[in-house]
Each structure stands twice: as C-alpha cells, then as structure tokens.
Amino acid sequence: MTKIIKIAISFVLLTTIAVISIAGWLSSQGIEEEEVTLGAVSVNVEAYFSYLDEFGMPQEKRTDIFYIADPVDETPFTKVGIYKINVSLPTDPQFIENFRVNVEVFSSVETYFRIAIYEQMTLTYISNGKKVEVATTQPSLSQFAYNTTEFYDNRDNDGYFYFKNKILRQGPGVATKKTLISGYIGNYNAISERYSLQMGFIIDAVQAIDGPQINWGLPNRPWDDGAW
Structure with missing residues (x-):
C-alpha cells in the first residue's frame, strides 16, 4: 500500500x-x-407598413400583417414571419408601396450581418366551394427602394444583401436600426385582387472578428474583395 x-x-x-x-x-x-471581447450577436427583422390615413396623417400597421394560409380541407393557420402584401388595392394599408423593412442590431460586440429576401406571388380562387391557393411565377422581382448605400446587393451570387460595416447596439437593450426597404420605386401597377404577395426573410449575423471567414466561408468582402 x-x-x-x-x-x-x-x-x-x-x-x-x-x-x-x-x-x-x-x-x-x-x-x-490575443484578447477577444466575448458578447452576444443578435439581430432582428422589423417589417411593417407605413401609410397615410383618410385625413392624410401618417400611420403604421405592425400587427395582423402575417400571411394566413387557408389550404383545402385543412384548418387555416398563420405563417409567422411571412408577410402578406396587397398588390391590388392602393388604399389598403398593406399595399405593396407601403412596405418597409428595418434591421435591428442588439449585438454587444461588433457584428457583420447579411439578409436574404424571398417573395412569392400567390393566386387564390374558389373551386367547388373551397378556397385554393397556388404559387405563381412573376416576371421579375419587386422594385422595392433598397438601401444600396449601406447594403451591398449580392443576390445574383448567393441571394444576400450584406451590410457593409461592422455594427453593434447603441446600448444595453437599445438597438441600432438600419433601413433596408424604404418604399417602392415608382407606382405599382395594381393587379387582380385574386393575387397577393408573400414576403419572408433569412437573416444571418456573425461577430466581426473571424466570423465571415469561419461561418460564411468568405475570405474577402463581397463588395470590394478587400479583407474583413
């Protein structure tokens, strides 16, 4: 022992x-x-409708704006995160020209983020007394007024808009907001009320230090091929 x-x-x-x-x-x-600051990376999409009411006063619609699906022989359900956009009635608060999108950054460390936008035109009709919804094609993407000063449009390559600068929150619990969509370019040519547009987003954020290289597999910035 x-x-x-x-x-x-x-x-x-x-x-x-x-x-x-x-x-x-x-x-x-x-x-x-090397000393590295640890913190949280957090971003959020803020989508809403900005319009003038019957008295010409500015208003915003932020609730009840998600798309409600009503499939045949199924219970209707809300597609959370998918926004229903009216393409036929300019007086509707949710008309396409009123659509606005901001990105809220709550990160406590410097962050890079990118955002992908998905849109789908939907046709709704009645068949044998039942509502039927089908996805349809559209000739081109909607001409929203994108903020191409601060965002780089890389959709032709990987589907994303990239925010070109490192960013973090203003303070604890106080987000920094960046506008991506501020309206629509020109006047939208309204179409049949049987159609509506569905809009959805995928947002991806990483810490500025080595995040784009490790998480996105991008050794260089897409907008100028320089180092991050």
Missing part, C-alpha cells in the same frame, strides 16, 4: 513539473494571447 501511494505521489509531482515546464517554455518563447 505504501509503495502504491509513493507511486501516485510521484506521478502527481511529475505532472505538476511538466505543466510548470510547459508554461515556462511558452513564456520563454514570447508567445502572447
């Missing part, structure tokens, strides 16, 4: 000496550790 205890003590001592030796070797080599 005594011999076993001595062996165990010797092993502990040898381990301790090894750790001290490694630490001393690292110090002698002048190796330094």
Whole structure:
C-alpha cells in the first residue's frame, strides 16, 4: 500500500513539473494571447407598413400583417414571419408601396450581418366551394427602394444583401436600426385582387472578428474583395 501511494505521489509531482515546464517554455518563447471581447450577436427583422390615413396623417400597421394560409380541407393557420402584401388595392394599408423593412442590431460586440429576401406571388380562387391557393411565377422581382448605400446587393451570387460595416447596439437593450426597404420605386401597377404577395426573410449575423471567414466561408468582402 505504501509503495502504491509513493507511486501516485510521484506521478502527481511529475505532472505538476511538466505543466510548470510547459508554461515556462511558452513564456520563454514570447508567445502572447490575443484578447477577444466575448458578447452576444443578435439581430432582428422589423417589417411593417407605413401609410397615410383618410385625413392624410401618417400611420403604421405592425400587427395582423402575417400571411394566413387557408389550404383545402385543412384548418387555416398563420405563417409567422411571412408577410402578406396587397398588390391590388392602393388604399389598403398593406399595399405593396407601403412596405418597409428595418434591421435591428442588439449585438454587444461588433457584428457583420447579411439578409436574404424571398417573395412569392400567390393566386387564390374558389373551386367547388373551397378556397385554393397556388404559387405563381412573376416576371421579375419587386422594385422595392433598397438601401444600396449601406447594403451591398449580392443576390445574383448567393441571394444576400450584406451590410457593409461592422455594427453593434447603441446600448444595453437599445438597438441600432438600419433601413433596408424604404418604399417602392415608382407606382405599382395594381393587379387582380385574386393575387397577393408573400414576403419572408433569412437573416444571418456573425461577430466581426473571424466570423465571415469561419461561418460564411468568405475570405474577402463581397463588395470590394478587400479583407474583413
């Protein structure tokens, strides 16, 4: 028993000496550790409708704006995160020209983010007394007024808009907001009320330090091919 205890003590001592030796070797080599600030990366899409009421006063519609699906022989359900946009009635608060999109950044560390936008025209009709919804094609993407000063449109390559600068929140619980869609270019040519547009988003954010390279696989910035 005594011999076993001595062996165990010797092993502990040898381990301790090894750790001290490694630490001393690292110090002698002048190796330094980079200090990295740890924090949370958090972003959110803020979509709503901005319009003038019957008295010409500015109003906003932020509730009850998600798309409600009503499939045949199924219970209607709300597509949370999918926005229903009216393309036939200009007086509707949810008319396409009134659509607005901001990105809220709550990150406590410097962040890069990108956002993909998906739109789908939907045709609704009645067949045998039941409502039927089908996806339809559209000749081109909607001409929203995108903020191409601060965002880079890389949709032809990977489907995303990239915010071109590092960004973080204004303060604890206070988001920094950046506008992506501020309206519509020109006047929209209204079409049949049987159609509506569905809009959805995918937003992806990473810490500025090594995030785009590691998480997105992008060694360089898409907008100028420079280093992040």
